Amino acid sequence: MPRPIHACIHTPALQHNLARARAAAADAKVWAVVKANAYGHGIEHVFEGLRGADGFALLDLSEAQRVRQLGWRGPILLLEGVFEPRDLELCSRLSLWHTIHCDEQIDMLAAHKTQVAHRVFLKMNTGMNRLGFTPQRFRSAWARLNALPQVDEISFMTHFSDADGARGIAHQVAAFNAAAQDLPGERSLCNSAATLRQRPGTPAVYADWVRAGIALYGSAPDHPEHTAAHWGLQPTMTLATRLIGTQQLQAGDTVGYGSCFTADRPTLVGIAACGYADGYPRHAGTGAPVLVAGVRTRLLGRVSMDMLAVDLNPVLAAGLQPGWGSEVTLWGRSSTGAVLPIDDVAHAAGTVGYELMCALAPRVPVAVAD
Numbered sequence: 001m002p003r004p005i006h007a008c009i010h011t012p013a014l015q016h017n018l019a020r021a022r023a024a025a026a027d028a029k030v031w032a033v034v035k036a037n038a039y040g041h042g043i044e045h046v047f048e049g050l051r052g053a054d055g056f057a058l059l060d061l062s063e064a065q066r067v068r069q070l071g072w073r074g075p076i077l078l079l080e081g082v083f084e085p086r087d088l089e090l091c092s093r094l095s096l097w098h099t100i101h102c103d104e105q106i107d108m109l110a111a112h113k114t115q116v117a118h119r120v121f122l123k124m125n126t127g128m129n130r131l132g133f134t135p136q137r138f139r140s141a142w143a144r145l146n147a148l149p150q151v152d153e154i155s156f157m158t159h160f161s162d163a164d165g166a167r168g169i170a171h172q173v174a175a176f177n178a179a180a181q182d183l184p185g186e187r188s189l190c191n192s193a194a195t196l197r198q199r200p201g202t203p204a205v206y207a208d209w210v211r212a213g214i215a216l217y218g219s220a221p222d223h224p225e226h227t228a229a230h231w232g233l234q235p236t237m238t239l240a241t242r243l244i245g246t247q248q249l250q251a252g253d254t255v256g257y258g259s260c261f262t263a264d265r266p267t268l269v270g271i272a273a274c275g276y277a278d279g280y281p282r283h284a285g286t287g288a289p290v291l292v293a294g295v296r297t298r299l300l301g302r303v304s305m306d307m308l309a310v311d312l313n314p315v316l317a318a319g320l321q322p323g324w325g326s327e328v329t330l331w332g333r334s335s336t337g338a339v340l341p342i343d344d345v346a347h348a349a350g351t352v353g354y355e356l357m358c359a360l361a362p363r364v365p366v367a368v369a370d
Ligand SMILES: Cc1ncc(COP(=O)(O)O)c(C=O)c1O
Pocket: 033, 079, 159, 190, 191, 192, 193, 211, 212, 213, 214, 215, 221
């Protein structure tokens, strides 16, 4: 018997979230961002749910190859462009669109021998200060690209640093529009937060394409200000396991490494087959939410490599008899239909839903549910 832990990817939830992103993005086309192996879900596992997108955006050429192998003939965008000259050969062969964010990438393209002119997205650094040409250098980069026979159509993009927070996006939108205003081509500005938080009817922001990542995976880009439920998003990944043991504690007894939890009353404890080697965050301490048999309860003490302890008293109080084999939902949807948002667990661990889903460990078997 394998350990009882498993992850489940929910195709209908991916379809639902994609529809939500589309509805929020006015008339823009939607890139489904599937970098980092579809935010930990597995590109092959999300493909069915996200094939209604207008294109797939990602980083690794190997991931682009996998999307093509799945039969996708539409646009694929490399969000960081190429890393070395031979990557351009694969771009030609697989018809990949690629981002140009630095002079070195223009140099590589200028030296590339190809029969197929490339579709590129020229990236402007409007304040994130990671990748892209400054507004001052943008026009000369465009002029250089525009003169290359290797280039077909040039589109424009930027990335927001504060779409999920108080500073917002207006200053970056203004910088982008001022520098790119009269340049011909499609535009892409918004990530999930910018897409969801803007009011429909602002086409200058939605532009031609939005790049939706985290929203597609059912996590709120601006948690805890808003929840996934607030944005009408559904969980796309469930991480579930079972109890493999129970312990009856008396007041004063402790649980786990470091004796970090001490019972202040008789407490029935369940031991679940899930630990940090499965991708569960070790920094989640006592109080992090967990569902047992669909009832919300809490983690107790320190998470170990393969196990964690949960408080079964609230489950008893709900009139259930938890024990060996009871279902434990670490995040996502329990078989009772109860939902534990990944953002709630991430918050308890001092991180974000992005990190938890991306950290799902390779040893966890994954199934796709239609
Ligand atoms: C350039 C770019 N666009 C879009 C996204 C998608 O962002 P999100 O997952 O917040 O929607 C990312 C992700 O970090 C990104 O790097």
